[in-house]
Amino acid sequence: MTNSMLIRTVNLHRQYQMGKTVVNALAGVDLQIRRGEFVALVGPSGSGKSTLLNLIGGLDRPSQGEIWLDDLELGRASDKKLVAFRRDRVGFIFQSFNLLPTNRAWENVALPLMLAGARRVERQARAELLLDQVGLGDRADHRPAELSGGQQQRVAIARALANKPVLILADEPTGNLDSKTGREVLTLLQNLVHDENVTLLMVTHDATAASYADRIVHMRDGLLDRIEIVERPELVETTA
Amino acid sequence: MNMKDLLRTAFSNLTRRKVRTSLTSLGVTVGIFTIVVMLSLGVGVQREIQKQFDAIGLENVVVRPRDAERNDATRYLRPQRLTAISPEKIAEWRALPNIVSVTPVVDVNESISKRLRQPGDDARSEAINVDIGVGITNPFEAPPQPLAGVLQPAGNGQIVISQRLVSSLDLGSDMATVLGKPVQIVLESPRGESQTFDYTVVGVSNSEDRLVALTAEDSIALKAWWFNDPDLLKTEGYDFALIKAKDLTVARSLVPQLREQGFRVQSLETVLDLASKVFLVINIMLGSVGGLALFVASIGIMNTMVMAIYERTREIGTMKAIGASRSNIRTLFMAEAGMIGLFGGVVGLLLGWLSGIGLNMVALKYLEDNEVPLQGNFFVIPPWLILLALGFGLLVGIVAGLYPAARAARLDPITALRHE
Numbered sequence: 030m031t032n033s034m035l036i037r038t039v040n041l042h043r044q045y046q047m048g049k050t051v052v053n054a055l056a057g058v059d060l061q062i063r064r065g066e067f068v069a070l071v072g073p074s075g076s077g078k079s080t081l082l083n084l085i086g087g088l089d090r091p092s093q094g095e096i097w098l099d100d101l102e103l104g105r106a107s108d109k110k111l112v113a114f115r116r117d118r119v120g121f122i123f124q125s126f127n128l129l130p131t132n133r134a135w136e137n138v139a140l141p142l143m144l145a146g147a148r149r150v151e152r153q154a155r156a157e158l159l160l161d162q163v164g165l166g167d168r169a170d171h172r173p174a175e176l177s178g179g180q181q182q183r184v185a186i187a188r189a190l191a192n193k194p195v196l197i198l199a200d201e202p203t204g205n206l207d208s209k210t211g212r213e214v215l216t217l218l219q220n221l222v223h224d225e226n227v228t229l230l231m232v233t234h235d236a237t238a239a240s241y242a243d244r245i246v247h248m249r250d251g252l253l254d255r256i257e258i259v260e261r262p263e264l265v266e267t268t269a
Numbered sequence: 270m271n272m273k274d275l276l277r278t279a280f281s282n283l284t285r286r287k288v289r290t291s292l293t294s295l296g297v298t299v300g301i302f303t304i305v306v307m308l309s310l311g312v313g314v315q316r317e318i319q320k321q322f323d324a325i326g327l328e329n330v331v332v333r334p335r336d337a338e339r340n341d342a343t344r345y346l347r348p349q350r351l352t353a354i355s356p357e358k359i360a361e362w363r364a365l366p367n368i369v370s371v372t373p374v375v376d377v378n379e380s381i382s383k384r385l386r387q388p389g390d391d392a393r394s395e396a397i398n399v400d401i402g403v404g405i406t407n408p409f410e411a412p413p414q415p416l417a418g419v420l421q422p423a424g425n426g427q428i429v430i431s432q433r434l435v436s437s438l439d440l441g442s443d444m445a446t447v448l449g450k451p452v453q454i455v456l457e458s459p460r461g462e463s464q465t466f467d468y469t470v471v472g473v474s475n476s477e478d479r480l481v482a483l484t485a486e487d488s489i490a491l492k493a494w495w496f497n498d499p500d501l502l503k504t505e506g507y508d509f510a511l512i513k514a515k516d517l518t519v520a521r522s523l524v525p526q527l528r529e530q531g532f533r534v535q536s537l538e539t540v541l542d543l544a545s546k547v548f549l550v551i552n553i554m555l556g557s558v559g560g561l562a563l564f565v566a567s568i569g570i571m572n573t574m575v576m577a578i579y580e581r582t583r584e585i586g587t588m589k590a591i592g593a594s595r596s597n598i599r600t601l602f603m604a605e606a607g608m609i610g611l612f613g614g615v616v617g618l619l620l621g622w623l624s625g626i627g628l629n630m631v632a633l634k635y636l637e638d639n640e641v642p643l644q645g646n647f648f649v650i651p652p653w654l655i656l657l658a659l660g661f662g663l664l665v666g667i668v669a670g671l672y673p674a675a676r677a678a679r680l681d682p683i684t685a686l687r688h689e
Contacts, residue, residue, distance in 0.1 A: 088682050116592020127587040144592045
């Protein structure tokens with residue numbers, strides 16, 4: 030069942046030059062993620078989890094090894110292909126939301142569609158649909174400054190979904206939210222994974238946040254430390 | 270990302286810092302304003318001059334014979350003619366197509382002492398000049414008007430004299446009675462001989478100078494006696510000829526043709542060409558002042574755009590992460606810089622246009638107060654100047670945006686996203 034594996038990394042290395050010393054951010058990572066899976070990457074800072082996320086998102090290139098996303102090897106793909114990959118197949122969610130301050134909520138959601146060249150009416154329709162889905166249907170014309178942190182993160186989630194991506198990458202999505210709002214956002218993400226069959230890879234150092242995932246990958250010193258499968262009987266009940 | 274979205278995004282980015290955008294584009298405004306005012310003045314004045322020249326008649330071509338170079342041995346002699354304007358030449362030119370008239374002119378004024386008197390009246394005579402201004406009028410003077418009779422003698426033995434001569438020779442108070450009266454021109458050579466020539470007055474001009482007008486043949490006769498050379502017309506020809514062409518194009522094509530035949534040719538067109546060159550130089554100089562302002566303005570735009578990169582680093586990182594290509598970012602920043610330039614250009618053009626109208630009113634008022642009978646528009650904005658102003662504004666912005674845009678496009682998304 031290799032084709033059910035969305036992401037495969039093979040002996041992934043990433044080295045940084047920090048002044049005169051070479052830092053091994055990743056020292057040979059072999060990770061496989063199935064389509065439709067919610068995976069949390071946890072570990073102390075400097076363990077390489079963000080580096081891994083950036084590599085899988087096509088924002089960075091490995092020093093050695095391969096990253097396969099379906100049949101696309103990101104390490105050797107051209108810049109143009111990487112741009113198209115980020116635009117059409119991946120959605121990013123950031124810790125500090127990173128919405129464009131001058132754009133309305135719907136325009137922020139529609140930004141990937143604009144970059145892809147979709148028409149404005151189509152973009153607006155899709156954006157409003159997504160905002161409805163994240164519970165912000167009545168906030169489409171608000172600007173980020175007029176929204177709470179949780180609402181902004183929901184807009185960002187809607188933006189990540191705009192291009193119907195196969196993969197969503199979230200870097201500490203609850204890091205700037207209070208715990209109640211954080212739980213709401215995580216529940217939303219969890220539901221999206223199960224309802225829309227998207228794959229979610231989330232970096233966090235919050236054990237509670239990680240517990241929403243199907244699998245928790247622990248990293249240490251640029252290597253996979255251990256993989257933990259989350260038992261969630263109540264979820265099995267609801268899907269059954 | 271399509272063009273419309275690009276421009277909309279660029280515009281919305283500019284409007285978030287309205288004061289800064291306006292101040293930055295003010296530099297371009299000053300530059301474009303200067304260029305527009307200066308160039309429109311240049312164009313306007315040039316057009317006024319052209320109009321004046323047109324009134325004089327650009328279709329006139331003056332042909333002169335060519336003299337041999339004089340050396341130390343011959344410098345005090347009469348110059349040897351290399352090419353002479355002979356009566357045959359005149360006939361030849363008259364036969365050319367599209368020629369209105371060819372007038373041969375003889376200049377008898379060079380050191381030839383000549384006096385006008387009533388026949389036999391030795392006591393009262395006046396030194397005179399022979400009018401050579403055939404068909405060429407000074408635009409800043411009213412052309413001479415006939416007070417009686419004609420302005421140009423039609424046949425040999427006829428003479429037109431100025432009203433000044435009528436009164437000083439006491440030929441009569443009523444100009445009409447002067448017509449038909451006989452007068453004499455007396456030449457006195459340095460060798461002590463003198464000769465009288467008889468004429469009949471056929472016209473009186475309103476000139477205040479002591480002027481007479483003769484036919485070319487009569488003038489030649491004066492010179493032939495003076496230089497003691499009966500074949501003067503054959504050897505030296507006329508002093509110059511005025512060729513009036515049908516229009517400017519004919520006149521223009523005539524000039525090189527005549528030069529080829531070895532004549533010296535002068536047309537007002539040539540003078541106008543020279544004037545145009547002078548104006549070109551002036552325009553370039555004035556334009557450079559505006560160019561300098563634009564150069565400074567472009568540095569301002571560059572500074573603003575580099576600052577915008579610092580402020581928007583995370584945004585750039587975000588856009589790159591969610592799928593903006595380098596060229597998306599580059600064109601966005603270039604569009605923003607270009608818009609600042611274009612905006613400055615539009616405002617500069619409008620201000621320049623309004624100032625032109627205002628300054629023109631002031632200039633006309635000044636001319637009117639000084640009783641200069643000149644009407645017209647000294648600040649003209651032709652279509653090319655509009656395009657130039659807007660194009661330059663845009664160009665300055667885009668050029669100034671090149672470096673910041675390249676820098677923004679180069680930003681590493683990971684670093685940019687980490688930026689505080």
